[in-house]
Amino acid sequence: MKILTGNDLVSGDVIWWAGDGWSRQVGDSVDVGTHGDDLARTEEAALRVVGAYVIDATITDDGVRPAHIKDRIRALGPTVRPDLTLKPNDADAGNWVI
Amino acid sequence: MYRYDSYDQSIVDARVEEFRDQVQRRLTGALTEDQFKPLRLMNGLYLQLHAYMLRVAIPYGTLSGRQMRKLGEIAAKYDRGYGHFTTRQNLQYNWIKLADAPDILAELATVEMHAIQTSGNCIRNISSDQYAGVSADEVADPRPWAELLRQWSSFHPEFTYLPRKFKICVIASDDDRAAMKLHDIGLKLVSRDGVIGAEVYAGGGMGRTPMVAPLIRDFVPEEEIISYLEACLRVYNRYGRRDNKYKARIKILVHEIGVEAYKRQVEEEFAHMRTLGLNPPTEELDRIRAFFAPPAYETGLSEEIDRADPAFALWVDRQVAAHKAPGYAIVNISLKPLTGIPGDASAEQIELVAGLAEQYSLDELRVTHAQNLVLPHVKKADLHAIWQKLEAAGLAEANLDLITDIIACPGLDYCALANARSIPLAQKIAQRFAAAERQAELGELKLKISGCINACGHHHAGHIGILGVDRKGVENFQLSLGGSGAEDTSLGQITGPGFSEDGVVDAIEKVTDLYLAQRESGERFLDTYRRLGMKPFKEAIYG
Numbered sequence: 001m002k003i004l005t006g007n008d009l010v011s012g013d014v015i016w017w018a019g020d021g022w023s024r025q026v027g028d029s030v031d032v033g034t035h036g037d038d039l040a041r042t043e044e045a046a047l048r049v050v051g052a053y054v055i056d057a058t059i060t061d062d063g064v065r066p067a068h069i070k071d072r073i074r075a076l077g078p079t080v081r082p083d084l085t086l087k088p089n090d091a092d093a094g095n096w097v098i
Numbered sequence: 099m100y101r102y103d104s105y106d107q108s109i110v111d112a113r114v115e116e117f118r119d120q121v122q123r124r125l126t127g128a129l130t131e132d133q134f135k136p137l138r139l140m141n142g143l144y145l146q147l148h149a150y151m152l153r154v155a156i157p158y159g160t161l162s163g164r165q166m167r168k169l170g171e172i173a174a175k176y177d178r179g180y181g182h183f184t185t186r187q188n189l190q191y192n193w194i195k196l197a198d199a200p201d202i203l204a205e206l207a208t209v210e211m212h213a214i215q216t217s218g219n220c221i222r223n224i225s226s227d228q229y230a231g232v233s234a235d236e237v238a239d240p241r242p243w244a245e246l247l248r249q250w251s252s253f254h255p256e257f258t259y260l261p262r263k264f265k266i267c268v269i270a271s272d273d274d275r276a277a278m279k280l281h282d283i284g285l286k287l288v289s290r291d292g293v294i295g296a297e298v299y300a301g302g303g304m305g306r307t308p309m310v311a312p313l314i315r316d317f318v319p320e321e322e323i324i325s326y327l328e329a330c331l332r333v334y335n336r337y338g339r340r341d342n343k344y345k346a347r348i349k350i351l352v353h354e355i356g357v358e359a360y361k362r363q364v365e366e367e368f369a370h371m372r373t374l375g376l377n378p379p380t381e382e383l384d385r386i387r388a389f390f391a392p393p394a395y396e397t398g399l400s401e402e403i404d405r406a407d408p409a410f411a412l413w414v415d416r417q418v419a420a421h422k423a424p425g426y427a428i429v430n431i432s433l434k435p436l437t438g439i440p441g442d443a444s445a446e447q448i449e450l451v452a453g454l455a456e457q458y459s460l461d462e463l464r465v466t467h468a469q470n471l472v473l474p475h476v477k478k479a480d481l482h483a484i485w486q487k488l489e490a491a492g493l494a495e496a497n498l499d500l501i502t503d504i505i506a507c508p509g510l511d512y513c514a515l516a517n518a519r520s521i522p523l524a525q526k527i528a529q530r531f532a533a534a535e536r537q538a539e540l541g542e543l544k545l546k547i548s549g550c551i552n553a554c555g556h557h558h559a560g561h562i563g564i565l566g567v568d569r570k571g572v573e574n575f576q577l578s579l580g581g582s583g584a585e586d587t588s589l590g591q592i593t594g595p596g597f598s599e600d601g602v603v604d605a606i607e608k609v610t611d612l613y614l615a616q617r618e619s620g621e622r623f624l625d626t627y628r629r630l631g632m633k634p635f636k637e638a639i640y641g
Contacts, residue, residue: 010125011195012149047127051145068571070510073519074147078511080439080521084178084193094522 003029003064004036005071006043006052014074015049022048025086026075027063062096072097099162099462100245100389102210109253110207113214117141118200125197140220142213143199146514150194153216154206158226158244158268159187159465163456166463168209170448176202181448182512183433183441185505185556186265187225187465188216192512214252219260221251221331225267227275228464231390232474234422236270237289242387243296243323244268246378249386250324257331261338262346264331265303268296276467277559277583279311280304282348283330288317295319300330300360301352304553308589309349312357314364321377328376329367333360392423393460393475399425403478410485412534416496418481427478429459431471431488432495432503436528439521440506441469450491458484467556467583468505468544470498500537501545501610502528505556509549509566510573516549518566518573523547526603531610540610543623544582559583561624562609563590564602575602579609579635580627593636605639612638 003026004017017039018028032039036054043049056067066072077085079094087093102110117137124134138144142153154169161169169189173181176198177191184190194202206212215222224244231239247266251257257264267278270287278284284299295317302311318326334348337355352360401424405411419428431451434440443451451471455463458480464472476484488494497503504527507513509520524547531537546560550567557563563578574596581590597605610623612635617626627635 007145007149010197012145012193014148044131045127047125050131069573070147070516073510077148078521079519080511080525 001031001057001059001064002033002036002054003057003066004032004039004052004054005029005066005074006040006049009047009050016075017043026066029057029064069097099160100157100241100386106210106249107207110210110212110214113141113212114200114203114207117203121196121200136218138199139217140214141199141203142216143194143196144217144514146192147510147512149192150196150199151512152191152194152199152202152213153184154189154191154211154213155216155223156187156189156211156465157248158224158230158241159228159467160226160230160241161455161463161465162209163452163461163463165209165211166452166455167449168205168211170445170452172202172205173448174445180442180444182439182508183443183465183469183471185467185469185507185554186223187228187467188223189465190508192508217263218258219262219264220258221247221254221260221264221266224248224251225265225276225281225467227269227271228466228472229275229419229428229474230270230464231392232421232423232426232428233271233273234420235272236287238270238287238294239390240268240270240285240287241390242383243285243287243320245386245389246324246383247327250327250378257335260331260335261340262343262348264334264348266327272585274583274585274587277556277587279587280308280556280559280583281311283327284311285323287320290317293319296323298326298330300364301349301357302587303347303349304556304558305347306344306551306553307347307350308553308558309353310587310589311349312352314357314361320383321380322372324378325371325374325376326364326368329364329371332367332371333363337363395423395426395475396477397424399477400479401425403481407482409489410482413485413494413496414481416498416500421475423475425478427476427481429473429476429481429484430466430498431473431493432497433470433493434497434503434528435492435495436502436532437525438492440504440524443471447491447493450487451493454484454487468503470503496534497537499542499544501531501540501543501562502537503544504528505544505546505560507547507549507555509547509555513549513554515552516566517551517568518549518575520547520549520555520564520566523564523566523575523599523602526599527606530603530607539614541622543610545606546581556583557581558589559587560590561622561627562606567596569596573599575599577602577605577609577639579632580624582624586624591632593632593639595640608638609635 040052299311459473510516548555578590
């Protein structure tokens, strides 16, 4: 599947296109098919995202999983600071990245 | 320390307000990201993996307690409670909101700090020796020249859009603690017949094409240093490549046209510069130099250090260096706790160190390119009290220049350019070699990790260097041996095929085991490697 990601213009937070808006959770991502680039342009023009780009991902038992490690780290947060990730109470959350 | 005059302050204040307007226009859509990006980069604001990142300049690595305290306050108020000290003697905040950036810059301006020229193809923050002004072997304090260069290079209209970024380092000792020859231009202050001047090295650097800077002039009198650098930069600005960013650094120019051709062109330009009367007024250098006059050290101080506590004695032996003034010492504060992140410091730790600087170090501290901190003016009688406070704050690791004193870039955990994670690897290596006895047995061993070819972790200059690469989406690590960023500057050589994260830790153990088995009396790891060459190390690693 193709999913769309970028950073929130104001906060810089990593965000994922969820079909009807942006989410902080990669698991909310939807397949954008061939419309990702158009969506990116529209959303950037609307000042809701910066640096938007389309990536490959798969659906797994754990939900949406970006194909590349860089995007999995973006999805989770820094693996060396579990307290600052989206799963601060899960010390092993970084294993999902690898 | 240097203090802003009204010109400095008004320039920085004006820049803050200019950027505030630019941010506002971005937030309202008057500026597109393509238009805004070069403006934010000129103010040190990047967009990284997780958020905006702000890089704050710490000129030549020197800070007052008040400035350090402000850095901690910003970390607590605008970031997530910590900052990252870099190999460029700067500080980076990882979690900045765009709307907050102008307020942060305004707060920095209140303590005479900024983020100007911490990005972009301009002359970056001038780096220097963390022992400047307190080392007995220096010919002069290099910081007045570093400050003069800061003023010369700030908003220099001719050098704001160079072919590529440009890094300058100034030292004044035979011992190179600042990787001087791995800068675009390195200056080493020397004394000739009682006259201060500089040896000038040009065309060094790391990155994807590492080079050690050759000497291009063995003496430039101090009053002509600016004019000579102006000539160096002019030649680079004129002939440096702008068609390929990977070949745009001055090192490529010097390499492609040859050292002699570059020197000749610089000399021709220098001869022209001499006719223009651009040397800074002597009074200006004297004005700057006065800010760096040696402080009023107390006399009659005791040289004794009570070493009754073994843990304290170990810390003293490793972290404390000789000071030029009797009764004083230089304290190195490790930012490399064994389970921590190299270069990171919490807001509370930053605040603590600010207080230590104010109370015990004549209100001054330094940041090192090895991502540690220094209290430069400490009475030996105060060492125990300082150690106790550092220990309580998790800052009393005794590992300076040992295998666990690892330089590591932020890597793929934070950096949009990175290919692999540097920090988890640094932590695994630190854990493997955690035993103090083992570290001491290995002695000086500088291990440096970069998460990509840009080499922010200085892996080319590591006695042991590690480069993280991407192998079809999987992290892989190349090992190199024999690099040095010191006065014996050399570039590491790759051992062979790369490793997984665990594999490279095992390989390091094999390399260090071989060193221990083969070393001769007094040899550091680097010395043994240089004597034996790569072959036995390669055999030990790959069998």
